[in-house]
Amino acid sequence: VVNGAGADPPVDAADFERRAERYDRDAEVAIPGYRTLHELATALLRGSLPIEARVLVAGAGTGMELAVLGSAAPGWRLTGVDPSAAMLDRARRRIAGAGLERRVELHHGYVSSLPAGPGYDAATLLLVLHFLPDDGAKLALLRSLADRLEPGAPLVLADLHGEPGTPAFEGLFRAWGESMRAAGAPDDEVAKGLQAALDSVHFVGESRMAALLAEAGFGLPVRFWGGLLFGAWICERVRG
Numbered sequence: 001v002v003n004g005a006g007a008d009p010p011v012d013a014a015d016f017e018r019r020a021e022r023y024d025r026d027a028e029v030a031i032p033g034y035r036t037l038h039e040l041a042t043a044l045l046r047g048s049l050p051i052e053a054r055v056l057v058a059g060a061g062t063g064m065e066l067a068v069l070g071s072a073a074p075g076w077r078l079t080g081v082d083p084s085a086a087m088l089d090r091a092r093r094r095i096a097g098a099g100l101e102r103r104v105e106l107h108h109g110y111v112s113s114l115p116a117g118p119g120y121d122a123a124t125l126l127l128v129l130h131f132l133p134d135d136g137a138k139l140a141l142l143r144s145l146a147d148r149l150e151p152g153a154p155l156v157l158a159d160l161h162g163e164p165g166t167p168a169f170e171g172l173f174r175a176w177g178e179s180m181r182a183a184g185a186p187d188d189e190v191a192k193g194l195q196a197a198l199d200s201v202h203f204v205g206e207s208r209m210a211a212l213l214a215e216a217g218f219g220l221p222v223r224f225w226g227g228l229l230f231g232a233w234i235c236e237r238v239r240g
């Protein structure tokens, strides 16, 4: 499915087209505990969803969480949404490799271009929201998700976060470079990776994240995973 024009424009989609080929390898190097994040997100959803459920995967990328979630629960139907065709191509191959085609639907576009109204029992938004500026775009994406979730449905969210310029942030940022080196990235790649993050990520602190979630219609986030500047939370679509 290809989306209608114009929704949610602030991310440079061409940037993800370029990154798609290297994404899986880069993610393993740059995100401490990348696989653990997906395993824990899956464990949380298995712990709270019924045997049959509809799960919305926003920013599906190369399909990592579609494959992990789809393999974990044979009764779940998944919808993966992403504005990057190159990322979705890779997701499609990963899904086929895992034999999940019949339970996974891919939507080329944005959450806001999916049919309106509730219908999903859970959603994931892993490593996506940090790319949107906090000028209404982060809130709009969270609201689009809230609008499509049943009351009480869980949202699993992971993001880079923190307050640039604070000693805590700067210390974790330097350590991030060291962790990429330790994972085998050469110096020039580390420098490029850190600069790309500074250029493309719109960092907010944990309390701002909680305020955005509340404004969009979600309850208190509970943190379940973290590594340096990365964090992940689960919260619920408020009832009524």
Ligand SMILES: C[S@@+](CC[C@H](N)C(=O)[O-])C[C@H]1O[C@@H](n2cnc3c(N)ncnc32)[C@H](O)[C@@H]1O
Binding pocket: 008, 011, 016, 027, 058, 059, 060, 061, 062, 063, 064, 065, 081, 082, 083, 084, 087, 109, 110, 111, 125, 126, 127, 128, 131, 141
């Ligand atoms: C860093 S990747 C994360 C992929 C995957 N969720 C994972 O955990 O590996 C971010 C993805 O978000 C997508 N994206 C960017 N802006 C988006 C938006 N407004 N709505 C949905 N997805 C978006 C990008 O195309 C990219 O595939």
